[in-house]
Amino acid sequence: MGSIPPSSSSFNTTSTIPLFLNGAPTTTSQTFQITSPLTSEALYQSSAASESDALAAVSAAAAASESWAATKPSFRRDLFLRAADELLKRKDELWHYCRTETGSTEPYFAFDFSDALESLRSCAGLIQTASGGQTVPVAEEGRSAMLIPEPYGVVLSIAPWNAPCILGLRAFLGPLAMGNTVVLKGPEKAPACYWALADIFHKAGLPPGCLNTIIHRPEDGAKITAALIAAPEVKKINFTGSTAVGSVIASLAGKHLKPTLMELGGKAPAIVCEDADLNLAALNCTLGAFLYSGQICMSTERILVHQAVVDEFREVLKATIDQVFPDKSGLVLVDKAPVSKVKKLLDDAVGKGAKVVYGDTKENLELSTAMRPVVLEGVKDGMDLYYTESFGPSVSLFVVESDEQAIKIANDTEYGLASAVFTKNLQRGIKIAKKIETGAVHINSMSVHDETNLPHGGAKKSGFGRFNGLEGLREWVRWKTITWKDE
Secondary structure: OEEOOOOOOOOOOOOEEOEEEOOEEEEOOOEEEEEOOOOOOEEEEEEOOOHHHHHHHHHHHHHHHHHHHOOOHHHHHHHHHHHHHHHHHOHHHHHHHHHHHHOOOHHHHHHHHHHHHHHHHHHHHHHHHHOOOEEEOOOOOOEEEEEEEEEOOEEEEEOOOOOHHHHHHHHHHHHHHOOOEEEEEOOOOOHHHHHHHHHHHHHOOOOOOOEEEEOOOHHHHHHHHHHHHHOOOEEEEEEEOOHHHHHHHHHHHHHOOOOEEEEOOOOEEEEEOOOOOHHHHHHHHHHHHHHHHHOOOOOEEEEEEEOOOHHHHHHHHHHHHHHHOOOOOOEEOOOHHHHHHHHHHHHHHHHOOOEEEEOOOOOOOOOOOEEOOEEEEOOOOOOHHHHOOOOOOEEEEEEEOOHHHHHHHHHOOOOOOEEEEEOOOHHHHHHHHHHOOOOEEEEOOOOOOOOOOOOEOOOHHHEEOOEOHHHHHHHHEEEEEEEEEOO
């Protein structure tokens, strides 16, 4: 392995995307090819980390831990603000990587990038407040106490490909802000996106070893992840991804008694009451279901519509999909595998009696990385789609007779990340929201919603712990109690 000069935006078919190890962009002897879902053509090679590379990253983070933890909150704040300026300068570069590596669209990238930029700036502003200790009263006369926050040390952050700017950034932002060092295990589908994020922070002055990146071949994922979690220096883990993989990671972490923060899959419902603005509801259900081809953990997967308005809503929804997503060539997914998965779910449901409201489930998608939106009606228990997260451009429409029935179906899932309610009666909307078992409920807005000052996370098998805001920063410190007798 050897160091190479950083190359901001000139990666081509002869390039190899480096890792960041101990502050230096580093290539490995083993590589694998990155292919664009847009064209199925090779983009470049990515360095492929080995177990020894992964453990070297942990060692570098551990060596940098003490000095980084000793930095002043104001030092970290100023560094983050410089990183925000650098991030803004490199927007076009990140758009190029997100588009070619993951098939991102302009509207989705705009959301992804702006959320990342705002998150970085917001986090910088919160560091001072989140880092403060406090004195607390105690029962014993003549004794005082204080609580001080302490960083864990080395954090393992495992981030996905489907919103590389914000999900990649938040994986290491909170831990770094609170004085931890990080090993960032990025996705094999987006190595240039993650290289750019790490490069931005190093250009802003991040000391060597504070942020190390690992990208590996898909077939090496299990052994490298297990080695990273088992490393004694790693003290806490965050993971954003599927519930199935999250369960494996939580199990490995539990074996070593290491805490985790998990943001996992979803089966987001949208309840459309009979008094809703149907045009507003249809637009937000369309965006919530099909933005970024449905490859978002908060994507709307169930639309529950009151029977009094379902006939009208159905027609408005179809017209809205035609207007918002008119491209007959379909919505691009990250590769062929998710297209095949969604097709199987749809075929199973239709074969068991579900009806197609919009789209074509008979389309030949065997070799495709794209598919048109599909809306099914009559999906019920016994069909795979009823419970399984499709993570693609499909949504199920249910007809309900009451709010209670809508809430029951909305909660009839192991997931609980996000949801939406559409009604002109705010009191009714809040009443329904309190009964939906999700980490967030958005009234008269789509289920896909993320703000840097709002705690973000799930219920049930959608995970535990929170990103964002003060709550998200305080995930990355332990509270130490110190007491003393007053003189």
